[in-house]
Amino acid sequence: MRNVSSLALISLLGALLPVTLTACATEEDEDTALFESAFEDNAGGKEDGGCSGVVVPDRSGFGKHVALTFDDGPNPATTPKVIEILKRHHAPATFFNNGSRYAAAGAKELAARIAADPDYILANHSQHHLNLAEQTAAKVATEVDGTDALIRAAGETPKYFRFPFGSANCSAKTAVQDRGYIVTGWHIDSADWCFAAGGGTCKKSTFRYVPDEMRNDMQGYVMSQVRSTNGGIILFHDIHQSTADHLDAILTAMEHDGFSFVRLDDTTVFPKLHGKAPATTKFIGDTCTTNADCNFTGGHCHAAGFCTQACAGTCPDASGKAPTFCIADEAMANTGMCVSKPTTGNGECHAIPNTENRIEARFIGTSSSSPASANVCAPL
Numbered sequence: 001m002r003n004v005s006s007l008a009l010i011s012l013l014g015a016l017l018p019v020t021l022t023a024c025a026t027e028e029d030e031d032t033a034l035f036e037s038a039f040e041d042n043a044g045g046k047e048d049g050g051c052s053g054v055v056v057p058d059r060s061g062f063g064k065h066v067a068l069t070f071d072d073g074p075n076p077a078t079t080p081k082v083i084e085i086l087k088r089h090h091a092p093a094t095f096f097n098n099g100s101r102y103a104a105a106g107a108k109e110l111a112a113r114i115a116a117d118p119d120y121i122l123a124n125h126s127q128h129h130l131n132l133a134e135q136t137a138a139k140v141a142t143e144v145d146g147t148d149a150l151i152r153a154a155g156e157t158p159k160y161f162r163f164p165f166g167s168a169n170c171s172a173k174t175a176v177q178d179r180g181y182i183v184t185g186w187h188i189d190s191a192d193w194c195f196a197a198g199g200g201t202c203k204k205s206t207f208r209y210v211p212d213e214m215r216n217d218m219q220g221y222v223m224s225q226v227r228s229t230n231g232g233i234i235l236f237h238d239i240h241q242s243t244a245d246h247l248d249a250i251l252t253a254m255e256h257d258g259f260s261f262v263r264l265d266d267t268t269v270f271p272k273l274h275g276k277a278p279a280t281t282k283f284i285g286d287t288c289t290t291n292a293d294c295n296f297t298g299g300h301c302h303a304a305g306f307c308t309q310a311c312a313g314t315c316p317d318a319s320g321k322a323p324t325f326c327i328a329d330e331a332m333a334n335t336g337m338c339v340s341k342p343t344t345g346n347g348e349c350h351a352i353p354n355t356e357n358r359i360e361a362r363f364i365g366t367s368s369s370s371p372a373s374a375n376v377c378a379p380l
């Protein structure tokens with residue numbers, strides 16, 4: 001079965017991309033350079049992404065939410081298997097299609113099926129998967145518009161565009177945005193293209209950023225990446241049989257780790273991508289009514305009505321917020337809690353409910369902090 005699919009894929013590629021087969025080494029080298037540069041753009045990720053086609057303006061705060069994306073399809077030999085696995089996991093996904101693929105038998109029907117399914121978003125990945133940073137303005141336009149028309153014919157109004165290899169420049173990015181598209185990069189490259197190219201081994205010469213101990217372990221690599229970003233947008237390719245073969249285990253591992261799957265158009269997880277301001281994050285000393293209000297790591301709502309977190313010796317500070325101090329938690333023995341110091345910003349504690357400005361000793365607990373005391377906003 002697997003051989004049949006591989007043969008079908010090879011003949012499909014042969015029909016669509018004869019250049020790939022005759023100039024394999026050159027194409028692979030270029031893919032390597034472009035994907036490595038996309039990885040580096042993300043590692044150094046500027047907040048607003050600038051003219052990058054890969055940097056997503058939302059850089060953190062994903063709360064273990066993952067948006068799955070699949071590029072370069074549709075491929076009638078492998079995409080249906082990917083969809084079957086997504087259904088099993090009740091996972092929404094976005095498919096960034098190349099219009100040139102629609103010539104294959106069954107591909108248009110597959111695109112229409114994706115467009116009709118409310119779990120999926122059909123998105124534009126250009127017509128021929130060229131490096132659009134190196135094309136003329138006229139070529140960029142036809143590459144975008146060709147696939148735009150095909151997606152509309154499939155029954156969906158396209159909203160998201162992803163540059164092939166995440167490679168863009170300012171004029172190409174502007175051209176895409178002027179057509180009403182949201183340029184969509186990724187946070188995590190699954191490197192499935194690299195594992196596929198090496199028959200299950202991602203070679204260092206193909207993609208150097210996969211650690212050596214994970215060169216035969218796509219699942220391990222994907223999990224290490226998704227843990228390091230705590231979620232975000234992840235890039236796969238639904239054209240590879242090996243991606244379809246590993247997807248079930250990868251999604252299961254993510255679920256086991258507490259990750260859940262969200263749509264790309266989830267504006268609470270990706271607000272900046274959609275031009276919205278992120279929801280303000282509460283911090284120690286901010287007012288609250290429930291624990292959920294205190295949406296920072298370790299945060300919970302003190303009975304007095306302000307956000308706090310457990311501590312021993314020291315507490316974190318945040319820019320734009322009052323400095324903090326660790327004092328004994330009167331409600332729990334041998335436990336410290338973080339409180340704000342009085343500032344003009346919190347009205348010398350008057351803005352923090354049920355607290356007063358008084359001197360308290362530092363709670364040291366098991367820490368190596370030195371004894372100290374400070375004026376703090378302590379519960380009444």
Ligand SMILES: [Zn+2]
Nearest residue numbers: 071072164165
């Ligand atoms: Zn692609």
